[in-house]
Amino acid sequence: MDILKSRRRFLAGLAAVGVFGPLTQCGLARMALAGQNQQAKLKVVFFVVPDGLAVDSATAYSSDGRGLWHPAAEALDTSDFQLNEVSQELAAYKNQSLYLRGTILGPGNEGHNGWTWALRDREKKMASIDVLLGRHMPGTDPSQRSLFAGPHSGIDGTAWQVSWEGPENGGAMRRPEQDPVLMYEKIFGAVSREVREQQVRNMHVFDPVLADINELRGRLAGAQKQKLDMQLDSVEQVMKDMEETLPPIGECSPLQMDTLPFKSAEFRNQVQHHHHQVVATALGCGITRVATIQVGRSAESLNILDVSNVTNPHDCAHRYAGLDVWKRSRQWYTQRAKLFMDELAKHADPDVPGDSLLEHTLVVFTSEMADGAPEHTKDMPLVLMGGASGLLKSGDGAGRYFNITAQGDRQQEGNPVIGNKMVDMQRIWATIARAAGTVVPYNGNIDPVSGLFTNV
Template sequence: MDILKSRRRFLMQMAAAGTLIPLSSSGLAHCLLQGQQEVPCLKVVFFIIPDGLAVDSFKMTPPAAGVASHDGKGLWFPKTEGEDTADFELNEVSKELADYRGQSLYLRGLILGPGNVGHKSWDNILRDSVSSMRSIDMVLGDAMPGNQPIHRSLFAGPHAGIDGTPWYVSWDGANIRSPQQSPLRLYESVFGAAPGQRRQQQVRNTHVFEPIREDIAALRARIAGAQRGKLDAHLDALEQVAKDLEGVEPAECQTFALEDHPISSARYRNEVQANHHKVVAAALACGVTRVATIQVGRSAESLNILDVSASYNPHHCAHGVGGEETWKASRQWYVRQAKLFLDELKRHTDPDVNSDNLLQHTLVVLTSEMADGSPEHTVDMPLVLMGGASGLLRSGTGNGRYFDIKAQGDRAHWTASPDKLVDMQRIWATLARAAGTTVPYGGNIEPVTGIFSNVT
């Protein structure tokens, strides 16, 4: 029975972690040195919500097929006359984040892909423009591992894909990653057994990996030639998982209880969402990981938000089917979840600088796979960077910052003419540079200046 439980946890950890890269390739290793306290270590969380943030006005005429109409007069972008300023007024949706205005950088002038692929853009919101490479959370996870290498990049999916539509935003090359949909399963995959049982769990893990290694050896013996080379890459990754799990002590963190709510029930939507926040924040606070993605729902999702409407699902609300009030309230609900996650981070002590809270050394990136869910375009993408970020984020001197980056644009679009817009993959290239690594993307990956203090 112990072996079966160990194997189950092993499979759950693989599901939570995705395909791994060997730890020897990781950067920023100084954050892992034993005995070095009070060394700031950046953590990054991507918070992805579906169906846009209402960047356009409610009454804007929907576009013709293949055309991305856009007026930019919606509920998201702060109101201001400046292009780089702390003098701005938060809008009807962005004001949900008012408590964290002073630690926020609102960017404007971004485009994702060609601007008009609609819901298909879930597959490249965190990736390169041609949807072929690893997503930025995986890139950062390899460069900034925590104390459990298998959890380089945690992927939480509150209500993502529960209707059988696996439109997930995290990718390892051509392989899509599946998030942990249940916060209880996410907790178990990260923290495993109760503290008193962890040492015994390590001993059991040594035995559970033996049949895995035997299977690997048997497969390699049966296959030769070109097929052997293809197989080796996959088996090497599996063997690395086994080594990572054997060699790392489970996190010695204070355990906490989570209520088991049905994850497909609209009635418990708020509770399930909050539990995901708790697990991700705890994993960061314990040093288990330094990178995580929280995907709320999925593009065109169908599970009602009862706080907004019992009659119209979020996709209907994004299209304004239920009227202007539910259109606005649904976008506010999603952004409010990001605010509640920031609250959760603020409650924890940072694992590296014990005099600070976790948010002071975390960068939270809030965006969506679309700019607006009614015209379904990706022009003028919403993006706000929040948190202390170990002092790296140039968010102003206490009142927050609004920064229109079109002057650094590289992509033309008729709605922005004569200006150009910044390709989203350049933001990920800039973030990677700030974290001490690079993205493996083709095309323009020139960093955008003025966002991070260490990227010029």
């Protein structure tokens, strides 16, 4: 705790002596240039909540699709739709939302193992979509290509995280930042001009490391040489990131956050809010253009005191304590997504300062599961929200419901509402990648789903 307070005092001291001043001046200069060019740059945030969003009805332990999430609509593709009891929590952003129906994650019946597929390819071999996008669309600090915020995710020691590196980086599961204060300090603690110049001066410390690695490479072969090559790539990537780091381009006013016990249920709402602030500020400064916010984890055990102080969210999802906490827990998670949208709307976009950050951000809201009682991943809850720089086809300002089963590539047991075909989620990630100007290196069907974006 003393270390955290010292770090906060350090940041406050930087602000007091004017270290943030050069940043703000630089940001204003960049904003002036952006005002001349007004070149929009897409930002993407994946907002993932655990244990589904109640897509099935209260009595169903199969994918009946008559639950509390999917909107009601008479047509397959329409702006005339009504939000459901859980999705209604996002009513404030209905007009800039695209509600998709008919997707399937993984095999469809893997329950809590859905976190291993949530943002990845069906084979679970490649990098998750957030990591891939971060490589393609970096901000001013390449070392912050893809932020990973984990409010209450894995705080109980069970690391079920949805963001993954690819095989070229060992295929490791990424660990999110759980403490928003530390996350803030890691992102913003080295953006001052003085620190940047010191980074450049200190790059020579890598020279003997590279020399040792290159000398050792000549003596190795096979798997050992491959491992060493990966280490060499990592060192070279760090050097490249340092060389390419630029000052922020937007307004970067320092955040004032309380140091809270981030594993405590008592402060759950405040800790969540601080994570929203850090991610939105990093996007608003142009430091990064991609982020993932994972709320809790699949089968999480930390109580949501707004819902119940005796029944944990996992048990709520299973309806063990009745239907009321089942519904209210799913509503609470959805409210967090709404509050994050509110936070984005408060910030100016760094590239088009006359617009809000939300106008140029695509927020992907989903879960690692469809419904937490039957524990399946069929007919997933999935909504794309935000201005997305005009790329998202969200009903021309009226909002849109789109049943995409006509483009389905996965044959499943009949769903009484949407039928027998569903779209594999990896195709959704492939489509978002195309909209952002890149492609996913996934095996199997990666045909983009048509009708989601204006440029795909």
